Structures are given as structure tokens and as C-alpha cells.
Amino acid sequence: MSNHLETVREHEQIDLACESVEVSDIFFQDNKKNERCIQVLYGRESLSLKMSYFIGADWLVKNQQAIYVAPKINNSVQEIDYLGMLQSCLTHGSIAKNTKDLYYIKLNEPFIEIDQQMDLLTPLLIMQFLQILKSLVKKGLKQSYYKVERNLNSRIKGKVLIAQNIKKNLVRNKVTNTFCSYEEFGFDSIENRVLKHTLSFVRRYLSQYPEYLRSMKYLIDYCTPAFENVSDEVNLHELKAVKRNPFYKEYQEALKLSKIILKRFGYHISEIQHSTVEKILVPPFWIDMSKLFELYVLGLLKDKYGNKILYQAEGTYGEPDYLLVDDIEPIIIDAKYRPIYQEDKNVNTFIIKDIRQISGYARDVGILDKLGYHTVEEQSSSVVSCVVIYTDQDKGDKLPDSLTDGTSITGFTKFYKVPISVPVLKNQTAE
Numbered sequence: 001m002s003n004h005l006e007t008v009r010e011h012e013q014i015d016l017a018c019e020s021v022e023v024s025d026i027f028f029q030d031n032k033k034n035e036r037c038i039q040v041l042y043g044r045e046s047l048s049l050k051m052s053y054f055i056g057a058d059w060l061v062k063n064q065q066a067i068y069v070a071p072k073i074n075n076s077v078q079e080i081d082y083l084g085m086l087q088s089c090l091t092h093g094s095i096a097k098n099t100k101d102l103y104y105i106k107l108n109e110p111f112i113e114i115d116q117q118m119d120l121l122t123p124l125l126i127m128q129f130l131q132i133l134k135s136l137v138k139k140g141l142k143q144s145y146y147k148v149e150r151n152l153n154s155r156i157k158g159k160v161l162i163a164q165n166i167k168k169n170l171v172r173n174k175v176t177n178t179f180c181s182y183e184e185f186g187f188d189s190i191e192n193r194v195l196k197h198t199l200s201f202v203r204r205y206l207s208q209y210p211e212y213l214r215s216m217k218y219l220i221d222y223c224t225p226a227f228e229n230v231s232d233e234v235n236l237h238e239l240k241a242v243k244r245n246p247f248y249k250e251y252q253e254a255l256k257l258s259k260i261i262l263k264r265f266g267y268h269i270s271e272i273q274h275s276t277v278e279k280i281l282v283p284p285f286w287i288d289m290s291k292l293f294e295l296y297v298l299g300l301l302k303d304k305y306g307n308k309i310l311y312q313a314e315g316t317y318g319e320p321d322y323l324l325v326d327d328i329e330p331i332i333i334d335a336k337y338r339p340i341y342q343e344d345k346n347v348n349t350f351i352i353k354d355i356r357q358i359s360g361y362a363r364d365v366g367i368l369d370k371l372g373y374h375t376v377e378e379q380s381s382s383v384v385s386c387v388v389i390y391t392d393q394d395k396g397d398k399l400p401d402s403l404t405d406g407t408s409i410t411g412f413t414k415f416y417k418v419p420i421s422v423p424v425l426k427n428q429t430a431e
Contacts (some may be wrong), residue, residue, distance in 0.1 A: 005114065006060070006067045010289060011339075013041075013050045023047065023060050029104045037286050038067065055082065055120060056103075056286035057112050066112045071120075071289070083123050085292050085424030086284055087215060089299030090131040093138075095199055096312065097253070098295060099128055103287045107263055111281035121285045123212050124266060126202050129257040130219035133195060136155045136250040137226040149181045158182025187229050191251055196227040197234045198258040201265060293337035294321055296422060297389050301333070304399055315366035320358065323370055324403070330371040331385045332361050332401055341390035341417055348390070350409050350417065358415075360388045385414045392419035 008014050008191050027098040028034040037054040040047065049060075049067070057068045097360035103124065140310060149161065151168060156178050165179040170426075203220055204212040264283070301309045301322055310323040324331040334357075340349055361367050362384045373379045387403045397420065 004065045004105040005057075005067065005085065005091075007111070007118075008049070008051055008067065008069055009056050010053055010069050010072045012050050012072075013048055015048050017065055026058055026286075028054060028288060029101075030106075037069070053290045054286045055286055056284070057114060057118075057282060057323075058106075058286065059109065059112070060213050061131055065111055068112075068118060069113055070118070073405060079425045080289075081423040082120065082287065082289065082292060083127060083212075083215070084128055084425075085296040086124060088423065089295040090128070092299055093131075093135040095295055095298060095302070096128065096132050096135065097296075100253075101288065102291050102295070103259060106284040107260070109284045111283050112279055113308075115278050116194045116278055116280050119280060119282060120287060121203065121249070121282055123209075124287065126205065126212070126256060126260050129198065129202065129254065129261060130216055132250055132254045133199070134219055134225050134255065136195075136248070136254055137223050139248070139250070141187050141192055141230075142189070142248045142251070143186055144189045144191075145183045145185050147181060148184050149179070151177050151179050153177055156180060162186050177267045188231050190234070191255060192227065192230045193234045194230065194258050195254060196230045197232050198261055199223060199227065200232060204308060205265075240279065242254060264308075288341065289339040293422065294335045297335040297420065298322065300399055300420065310370065313367065313370050315364035315370070317364055318357075318361055318367075320361040320367065321369065324372060326374065329385065329404065330373075331387055332358060332367065332371075333389060333403065334358050334389045336388050336390045338390060340421070341388060342392045354388065355409070355412060356413065358388070359412075362386055367415060383414055385416065388415075388417040389420055390417060391422055393421045393424065395419035397423075 006014070019113050023040050025036050025040050026038040028037050035054075036052055037056070039050040041050055055069050057066060059066050071082055086099075090099075103121075105121070119161050149164075154176050157180050159181045161179045161181050165177075168179050169175070169177040196210070199220070206216060206220070255398070276414040298309070298311055299322075301324075305324060305326075310325060312319045312321065313323050319354065320332050321335050322333040324333060334354065336351075336354060338351070340351060342349070349364055365379055368379045368382065368384070371384060373382050373384075385404050387406060388409075389399075389403075400418060403418055404414075404416050409415040409417055
């Protein structure tokens with residue numbers, strides 16, 4: 001497949017030569033209620049594309065013109081390490097369940113040809129799969145009944161498979177053998193076999209890319225021994241008959257990722273190409289960098305405050321990103337992946353829409369109740385501290401001792417903003 005590929009950076013705007021062809025806005029998850037990944041701006045004689053905070057690849061004109069949006073560059077020399085951000089937050093097992101809206105993959109669309117080094121999707125899927133698999137292995141693989149078909153000698157068990165028995169035994173004069181189908185109880189279930197098969201894919205893929213293997217090898221080494229007594233033979237159609245077990249809720253997400261990874265490589269491990277291959281095919285996909293930053297900050301807050309942090313706690317009318325439930329200093333916290341919050345020597349920058357949104361949380365009785373203000377008198381007399389955590393690569397990667405040590409936002413009571421840098425790839429140069 002050959003296609004024209006336009007390469008840009010997130011949160012940029014470019015002019016596009018696309019004469020006599022209609023180009024439409026691209027929405028995350030193809031839902032017009034969601035944010036735009038790309039906004040099309042039509043002028044009298046021009047067409048511009050405005051990028052948002054999403055990275056990925058998609059068709060502007062199907063099978064003709066595609067666009068690839070890369071992570072933005074800071075100071076023209078550093079590229080954001082989105083995989084490092086994901087790895088950081090997924091060290092907390094509880095965060096993995098919140099990654100379902102982090103990306104969107106259009107597996108039924110025509111694949112797009114890109115350079116090998118532009119593949120943002122596969123490492124992300126593998127990282128998430130391994131982290132969930134680690135959580136699953138830590139809890140212990142589940143045992144269940146599974147169907148077995150075997151040629152038994154001098155005995156019958158379960159159901160005799162007539163056609164196979166004739167073919168494998170009677171026509172070969174093996175009269176003491178009987179080909180049977182029966183159930184056994186153990187670890188060699190279809191779910192565990194699919195997970196082991198996917199782990200083999202992952203190991204083969206990472207062996208081609210040492211830069212990824214270094215950061216994920218410990219996960220592979222942790223998970224592999226658990227599948228020692230599990231077969232690698234799979235039939236994905238058998239998964240449809242598997243019943244969900246609420247105690248093993250990690251299985252559902254792990255198997256979903258398994259099917260995506262296996263489909264990515266056409267279900268054949270031989271399709272994993274050697275690293276010398278320059279071009280690969282990927283399905284159209286989008287990664288929400290704002291969501292990734294939100295989860296990255298959640299990991300930092302969990303590191304610092306542990307269970308005192310509530311994520312997306314439901315109030316009466318809204319859900320703030322985080323609540324710090326603390327007897328001494330309860331705080332409402334919001335993460336903003338927006339450069340406008342970066343410090344200016346002369347102006348205390350902020351977005352008034354964000355201030356109003358967070359102020360609304362600070363007056364929501366449902367939120368105040370979760371912060372420890374239970375009575376009407378407490379809620380009426382309390383002014384809760386509010387903090388915006390934003391990205392700024394010129395600042396450190398550690399949160400301050402107290403979030404209220406950040407810069408006060410002028411004109412508002414007990415409003416602060418705190419900068420945090422995110423991981424970057426080393427030795428990057430500007431294009």
C-alpha cells in the first residue's frame with residue numbers, strides 16, 4: 001500500500017494542499033461529542049489543519065492521503081517520551097483500569113504505511129498489556145474447566161469422537177486406542193493460552209528493539225514463569241464462549257489487548273518484522289496526550305499521598321481530576337496539558353474557563369462532603385484550596401512538599417498552579 005503521508009506535531013497548525021477533495025474534522029473515537037483530534041479550517045482559497053493534544057495517524061482522504069501527528073517538541077530539542085509517562089503511572093496497578101479511553105484504534109480501516117520509528121502504537125499496547133498481565137500474575141492465574149481432545153490407550157473418557165477415531169485409529173488398526181473429548185480442570189484454559197501466545201509475540205517484538213526491551217524486560221521476566229504449564233496453542237474463536245469471572249476482572253482487559261496485538265501482526269508471529277525493515281503498516285489510531293498527562297500526574301500524586309488521592313470522585317454536578325482528602329490541607333486538583341500555564345515574567349497566565357470549572361467543584365456539596373466538610377455550616381464557611389498542575393519542561397519532575405507552595409494565581413483566593421516536567425527522549429534533534 002502506498003499513500004501520501006503528511007507529518008506534523010501535536011498542537012500545530014499547517015496549510016494543506018488538498019485541492020477539490022473534501023476533508024472533514026477528525027474526532028476522538030469518531031464521536032462528535034468528544035474533542036477533535038484535527039480541526040479543518042477552510043479559507044477562501046486555502047485549507048488549514050489545526051492539531052489538538054492527540055498524537056497518531058489517520059486518513060484525511062482514505063487510501064490517498066494520510067496524516068501522522070507526532071509528540072510535540074519542547075525547546076526544539078526534546079521530544080516527549082509518551083511511553084515513559086505511561087510506564088511511570090502504570091507502576092500503580094489501580095491506574096491501569098483508567099487507560100481504556102487513552103487511545104482509539106480503527107482496526108477495520110485500511111492500514112497506513114509509516115516509517116518504523118514512527119510506530120507509537122505498538123509499544124504503548126505492549127506496555128499496557130505487560131502491566132496488566134503483571135497484576136494478573138501477581139493475583140494468580142485462574143484455573144477452570146477446559147476441553148481436551150486426546151487419543152487414549154485402553155480407556156474411554158468423556159465423549160468418543162467417531163470421525164477422528166476412525167481416521168486416527170481404526171484405519172490404522174490401532175484397536176486399543178480411542179479418540180475422546182473431555183474436560184479437565186487446571187491452568188491450561190483458552191484464556192491463559194491466549195495470554196501466553198501474546199506474551200510470545202511481545203517477547204519476539206521487543207527482541208528487535210533494545211530501547212523498548214530495556215524498559216520492559218523485567219515485566220516479561222516476572223510474567224513468564226507463571227505460564228510454564230500452559231500451552232501456546234490457541235483458537236481465538238473459543239474465547240467467545242468464555243464466561244466472565246468478576247474476581248478475575250483483569251482478564252477481560254488483558255484479553256482485549258491480546259486480540260488487538262495479535263490482529264496488529266495478523267495473528268502470525270512470523271509477521272513481526274526485523275528492525276531493518278524501514279516501512280510498516282499500522283491501523284489508524286489516536287493517543288490522547290491530555291489523558292496521558294492526567295494519568296502521569298495521578299501516578300505522581302499516588303507516589304506522594306497514597307490513598308489520600310481520589311481520582312475523578314463524583315460530586316453532585318461534576319468530577320474533578322483529583323481530590324486530596326487530608327484533615328490538615330484538603331485540596332481540589334486539576335491537571336492541564338496546556339502550555340499557556342507556563343510562567344511569564346510579566347503575566348500570571350491562566351485560562352478563566354478552567355478557573356470557573358474548578359471553582360464550581362469547590363462549591364459542589366458532593367465534593368465538599370468527600371473532602372470532610374459534612375455539615376451545611378462547614379460547607380458554607382470553607383474556602384477549599386484549588387491547584388492546577390501543568391506541564392513545563394523548564395521545571396523539575398518532582399512535586400513540591402506542599403501543593404499550595406506553588407504560584408498563587410492573582411485575583412483568586414487559595415488558587416495555585418504547580419509546574420511539572422514530563423519524561424523526554426534523549427539525543428533528539430529538531431526536524
